[in-house]
Amino acid sequence: MAVWAVLVAAGRGERLGLDQPKAFAKLGEDPLLAESLRRLDDSGWVDAIVVVAPPGWEEPAILLAEELGCGKVSACVGGGAERADSVRNGLAEVPPDAVAVLVHDAARPLVSDEVIGRVLAPLSEGWDGVVPGLPVSDTLKRVGADGAVVATVSRDGMWAVQTPQAFRVDVLRRALASDGGATDCAGSVEAAGGRVKVVAGDVRLLKVTTADDLAKIASWLRA
Numbered sequence: 001m002a003v004w005a006v007l008v009a010a011g012r013g014e015r016l017g018l019d020q021p022k023a024f025a026k027l028g029e030d031p032l033l034a035e036s037l038r039r040l041d042d043s044g045w046v047d048a049i050v051v052v053a054p055p056g057w058e059e060p061a062i063l064l065a066e067e068l069g070c071g072k073v074s075a076c077v078g079g080g081a082e083r084a085d086s087v088r089n090g091l092a093e094v095p096p097d098a099v100a101v102l103v104h105d106a107a108r109p110l111v112s113d114e115v116i117g118r119v120l121a122p123l124s125e126g127w128d129g130v131v132p133g134l135p136v137s138d139t140l141k142r143v144g145a146d147g148a149v150v151a152t153v154s155r156d157g158m159w160a161v162q163t164p165q166a167f168r169v170d171v172l173r174r175a176l177a178s179d180g181g182a183t184d185c186a187g188s189v190e191a192a193g194g195r196v197k198v199v200a201g202d203v204r205l206l207k208v209t210t211a212d213d214l215a216k217i218a219s220w221l222r223a
């Protein structure tokens, strides 16, 4: 089963608020993108990688992959306006004979071989998509624009989902072709009628959104 990874790194990083895109923010010595790229390249599960870079940053992304010696990088393409557009651009580089694809956010640098194994395994049991998640532990409230609580929502069965998300390639291609604006790939697959399973995620798959997240992940790497 050939496994391809599409590493989406094309976001602007507006909430991080730097001059350069988030993928090129420094995490220790290297750009943020380097950490997930190196880990995917080192993973025994992954056969080939497509990097989706911010438009205009394809060249620096290729140079980075070369510097890191990431020999599995097969293509580097520019992203689109929305995350789903970037995933679509990356998937266009995945060949027809690929069976499974992992879609991963470069904003989650600490991807591990363990979680990759966990999301890939159920694909051979007939699932269309598999996502890592963590059960929600805080109390959930629906809040109106004025800050008033509208309702307390049961957290029973509620999970916060992460990436890497694994899919059968044909299923994800079809789902994204008719996407109605889901916020993750799994949402597109669900909307297209696909069966998606949640497996245990990892707190270390924290997504870098703000400078605090970047500092926290840097401290985990130093520990």
Ligand code: CTP
Binding pocket: 008, 009, 010, 011, 012, 013, 014, 015, 016, 022, 023, 052, 079, 080, 081, 082, 083, 084, 086, 087, 104, 105, 106, 107, 108, 207, 208, 209
């Ligand atoms: N992403 C992408 N293309 C887009 C938007 C997002 O490839 N048009 C990627 C980001 O690079 C990131 C992942 O999707 O790896 C998750 O997105 P998010 O954390 O929202 O990153 P940004 O969109 O860059 O950040 P912000 O929303 O603060 O601008």
Ligand code: MG
Binding pocket: 011
């Ligand atoms: Mg975003």
